[in-house]
Amino acid sequence: MKIGVLGAGQLGRMLAIAAYPLGHQMAFTANSENEPSVLLGKAFINDDKQGATKQLTNASEVITYESENTDVEVVKAISKKTPVYPGAKSLFTTQHRGREKAIFDKLDIPCAPYQMVNSLTELEQAVNKVGLPAILKTATEGYDGKGQFVIRSNDQLESAWQSMNGVEAILEGFVNFKRELSLIAVRGIDNSHKYYPLVENTHHNGILRLTIAPAENISTKTQEQAEHYMQTLLDEMGHVGVLTIELFETNNGLVANEMAPRVHNSGHWSIEGARTSQFENHVRAITGSPLGETTCLQQYCAMINIIGKHGPVDKVLELSNAHPHLYGKTERKGRKLGHITITANTLYELNTTLAALEAFMP
Numbered sequence: 001m002k003i004g005v006l007g008a009g010q011l012g013r014m015l016a017i018a019a020y021p022l023g024h025q026m027a028f029t030a031n032s033e034n035e036p037s038v039l040l041g042k043a044f045i046n047d048d049k050q051g052a053t054k055q056l057t058n059a060s061e062v063i064t065y066e067s068e069n070t071d072v073e074v075v076k077a078i079s080k081k082t083p084v085y086p087g088a089k090s091l092f093t094t095q096h097r098g099r100e101k102a103i104f105d106k107l108d109i110p111c112a113p114y115q116m117v118n119s120l121t122e123l124e125q126a127v128n129k130v131g132l133p134a135i136l137k138t139a140t141e142g143y144d145g146k147g148q149f150v151i152r153s154n155d156q157l158e159s160a161w162q163s164m165n166g167v168e169a170i171l172e173g174f175v176n177f178k179r180e181l182s183l184i185a186v187r188g189i190d191n192s193h194k195y196y197p198l199v200e201n202t203h204h205n206g207i208l209r210l211t212i213a214p215a216e217n218i219s220t221k222t223q224e225q226a227e228h229y230m231q232t233l234l235d236e237m238g239h240v241g242v243l244t245i246e247l248f249e250t251n252n253g254l255v256a257n258e259m260a261p262r263v264h265n266s267g268h269w270s271i272e273g274a275r276t277s278q279f280e281n282h283v284r285a286i287t288g289s290p291l292g293e294t295t296c297l298q299q300y301c302a303m304i305n306i307i308g309k310h311g312p313v314d315k316v317l318e319l320s321n322a323h324p325h326l327y328g329k330t331e332r333k334g335r336k337l338g339h340i341t342i343t344a345n346t347l348y349e350l351n352t353t354l355a356a357l358e359a360f361m362p
């Protein structure tokens with residue numbers, strides 16, 4: 001099929017790399033010729049936005065997007081002519097933290113206590129309800145921990161509200177978690193579902209640095225609980241494609257943080273680590289193909305993000321069980337430039353490989 005992607009970053013690039021062996025063609029809307037996906041297909045440059053989107057729509061049989069910050073109205077307009085997966089309902093829900101929390105509540109999925117906040121007065125009222133410590137986050141557009149303010153005492157309320165620059169915000173109670181997990185799933189047009197194993201994520205300065213897949217010591221009950229939450233979300237939104245949910249593991253079980261209607265950084269390990277990668281499964285889902293097996297190929301997997309500087313990439317190539325993926329981006333502080341997948345048959349092998357790649361860790 002002819003697949004169109006709104007956006008041309010590394011996610012689109014890895015979708016294309018997965019789509020070509022299945023015989024598909026790829027096209028993208030890009031902000032410049034330098035974006036990671038541009039070499040991987042036809043690129044329509046967004047100099048005049050409507051024009052590129054229109055060209056992509058005309059050139060594609062199915063459309064998907066790279067980011068939850070995609071304009072819902074644009075997706076609705078495209079859908080009149082060409083199917084867009086995931087659909088507008090998934091996008092509308094997942095691009096706003098308040099709507100995500102509302103769907104968690106509706107489906108009885110535990111999440112942090114929260115209040116929407118539109119002014120300093122509302123923030124004061126919200127703090128009385130939610131308690132401290134708490135996190136104030138912009139309702140939309142946040143990523144890599146940007147647009148967030150951790151409030152520990154009442155004298156921080158004014159600076160917290162000012163840091164939101166007047167946009168709608170959400171105050172969330174601070175979750176006392178043991179670790180951060182995520183679950184990636186895929187749902188087909190025919191309502192078939194597949195789930196990857198829960199993985200463990202470690203962040204530094206708000207940016208994901210390390211994923212361990214599968215997460216250690218996850219009981220069958222916990223995996224099933226996460227899959228149950230996920231299934232209710234997929235079905236409620238009529239989601240088609242990959243959906244990711246970020247979870248906190250607490251002493252009282254799983255607590256949902258946020259969702260992404262797309263392939264996710266915490267699933268990049270699946271390229272070498274799973275029988276079918278998250279990228280291939282997203283492509284399979286949106287093209288109406290049977291979904292692929294999500295089981296791990298090896299006992300242990302990990303994914304290290306390459307952030308800011310490329311570092312000693314040749315060191316990765318010297319290892320038989322590590323695979324670099326570079327996105328063709330220029331170096332900049334805090335920027336995701338690539339990732340490394342590690343596969344291992346024993347915990348010892350995993351840990352020695354992680355130690356050998358220490359230069360890539362913060």
Ligand SMILES: Nc1ncnc2c1ncn2[C@@H]1O[C@H](COP(=O)(O)OP(=O)(O)OP(=O)(O)O)[C@@H](O)[C@H]1O
Pocket residue numbers: 112135142143144145146172173174175176180203206207208246257258
């Ligand atoms: N309610 C909370 N309680 C405790 N920690 C939290 C809470 N919300 C967020 N965090 C911490 O802040 C990190 C970033 O928050 P969140 O995932 O909501 O933002 P984001 O900017 O969308 O991040 P990303 O794009 O990396 O997923 C989380 O991974 C977690 O470590």
Ligand SMILES: [Mg+2]
Pocket residue numbers: 246257258
């Ligand atoms: Mg997050």
